[in-house]
Amino acid sequence: MGAGSIWTRFASGVRRFTSSRALGLGLVCLLLALRIADPSPVQALRFGAFDLFQQIKPREFTRQPVAIVDLDDASIEALGQWPWPRDRLADLVDAITADGAAAIAFDVIFSEPDRLSPARLAERPGMPDALRDELVDLPDNDRLFAEAIARSRVVAGQTSVRLAGDRGDASPIREVPHAILGDDPTPFLQKYPRLLQNLPVIEDAALGHGVFSTRPDPDGIYRRAPLVLMVQDSLRLGLAPELLRAATGGDAFAVRTNAAGIEGVVVARQLVPTAADGSVWPYLTPSNDARYVSAADVLTGHMPQGRLAGHLVFVGTSAIGLEDFRPTPLGVSMAGVEIHAQILENILAGTMLERPNTTIAVELVITALLGLVIVTLVPAFRASFVMILAVVVMAGYAGASWYAFDARRLLLDPTFPIITAVLTLILMASLNYLREERMRRQIRSAFGQYVSPDLVDQLSENPDALTLGGERKELTLLFSDVRGFTTIAESYRTDPVGLTHLMNRFLTALSNAILDEKGTIDKFMGDAVMAFWNAPLDIPDHPHAACRAALAMYDRVQEINRERIAEEGEDVLLIDVGIGMSTGPCTVGNMGSDTRFDYTALGDTVNLASRLEGLSKTYGLGIIISESVHDGVGPNFAMLEIDMVRVKGKTMPVTIFGLLGGPDLLSHPDWPRVAKANHRMRVAYATQDWDACDAALTALTDAGQSAGLALDGYIELYRGRVAAFRGTPPPGDWDEVFVATSK
Incomplete structure (x- = not known):
């Protein structure tokens, strides 16, 4: 577009003062009044930006007296x-x-x-x-x-x-x-x-x-x-x-x-x-x-x-x-x-951040100018040109705000002027926006029942993604399965509708727990569920989200069990779920044939998570996680190291952990006793000090009961191992690794 053409369109647009411009100016004035009033949400946006600046570039520590x-x-x-x-x-x-x-x-x-x-x-x-x-x-x-x-x-x-x-x-x-x-x-x-x-x-x-x-x-x-x-x-x-x-x-x-x-x-x-x-x-x-x-x-x-x-x-x-x-x-x-x-x-x-008394006036002027530019230009030019110009101007102001912080330690609000520009731009381009939203709703309606909501949103933005292929990405995988499901299904042999209702109720609870933490449900396999985090959309703290989801799944299953006891009596067969999780690199994307494919994940991390779910029954614990998940969440969850295992299909041993709870359990007064007793037991087990191992297991039993934890299966497993090793000591090259022979 030449300079003459741009000027002609601009002059023509200025002459046509339409109702959309009046609405745009009204919105700008309303937003300026809102900024002067400065309610809590406006403050929260501004403070969040200032916090982000410090998080991106905190002050360098230099020794002072x-x-x-x-x-x-x-x-x-x-x-x-x-x-x-x-x-x-x-x-x-x-x-x-x-x-x-x-x-x-x-x-x-x-x-x-x-x-x-x-x-x-x-x-x-x-x-x-x-x-x-x-x-x-x-x-x-x-x-x-x-x-x-x-x-x-x-x-x-x-x-x-x-x-x-x-x-x-x-x-x-x-x-x-x-x-x-x-x-x-x-x-x-x-x-x-x-x-x-x-x-x-x-x-x-x-x-x-x-x-x-x-x-x-x-x-x-x-x-x-x-x-x-x-x-x-x-x-x-x-x-x-x-x-x-x-x-x-x-x-x-x-x-x-x-x-x-x-x-x-x-x-x-x-x-x-x-x-x-x-x-x-x-x-x-x-x-x-x-x-x-x-x-x-x-x-x-x-x-x-x-x-x-x-x-x-x-x-x-x-x-x-x-x-x-x-x-x-x-x-x-x-x-x-x-x-x-x-x-x-x-x-x-002399490194204090500064926000002089005149800063608010500067921000109000910038807000008004950005709004007026958009109100003036949108009716006069094509939407694509205005969008590009608006992005450049807003990015330039955001960059200027960062520069003021980085070079001058001056706090200049990047949020409200940009929000004003964005809202004004949305208002001025409302017809196109509403048309595109109708198209997105049609896509969501067509596919929303079959794939994850996040994937639907991605497909509505990029229909070209409906092709075969994958990308390398770090994911957190979760597998869950019901222990003894065959026995539960057998109890419904004369009531198949009741079994269907129970499974829908159970899988709905698990699905909601996963989706509440922005997970993607890969597939249902009978009573089993496979899910993952960090695809198709990025989730920076995906190991944390997966752990929260796993704990919520376990809690919701217990809630269903309590409800079934109230509904059907004490003799009802309870649902016992096992969960395995691992974090690591995977290939994720659309996999299958040219005519039918699924959005799924492949890789060693997927296999490990599946194997850990199977081991949950062996160790008598509800949730077992890999070392990579443990390292990814740090000290934010209550976890116990439980063993080193060589799972079926892998040659290298992995350290596994039991995920027992979140911050509430960490703050429990008896949790330090549980963690300490478990650590003593693991050290004694590794050094073949069977007496010390038995003593630590006794301490772990007492501490676990005080903390309200169900550790009986885990403790009995190690008591059995210790008893077996007392009778038949391990060989001289014993490396403490347990070899899992089944999936």
């Missing part, structure tokens, strides 16, 4: 459960100070007297008088802790308490020196009505007082943190900037404002830019052990000398039981103390 003395699991195991006596915390402060730390901040609050202080212990009933007198004469733990704080530069951590109603009884708080540069910041700051403080003796001894409270965004993710906030009508710094202030002499901080809100906070003689409400967007790195020093190592002298010299030190916890973990934009949870440490690293290195 920031460290965390961690009250970790190892410290609690070595020195006792939390809370520790305050005299031990005094020793911790002294040890950190002696190692050369510039200042210390506690991401912990001490609002109540130490219950282990001698005077408190003396108050316990039944205490002998002589011992009580000795305890009363001992130094108070809180006083010892405060004296250690006074000998160092320590910031006492404080937290907010959000209470409704009268605030008249709020305790007075110690002021932190500050100044205001510009307008009053009070209307813009995040406000908390109440402050939970430490004991007065600790507050008086501390050089600084910082608030470690942060509010998550509506979706529960901690993306922002207040650098300055207002509590009980007083200005307070967050924990990280207050630590920096204390380390640099404790000078006053300053809040700089303008008519639009807060511009930044001056602390340690530098201006840290903030959002209008005084919050910042920290640029995070993944959690890094280099930031941490175990509190136990500090107290026992195992920490390298000078490790904390010149460092700004946070004292906090990553211990699992203390639950100080926060969801982050990186998609993983992180200890709250490490988030504070990363905020301070951002301040020191």
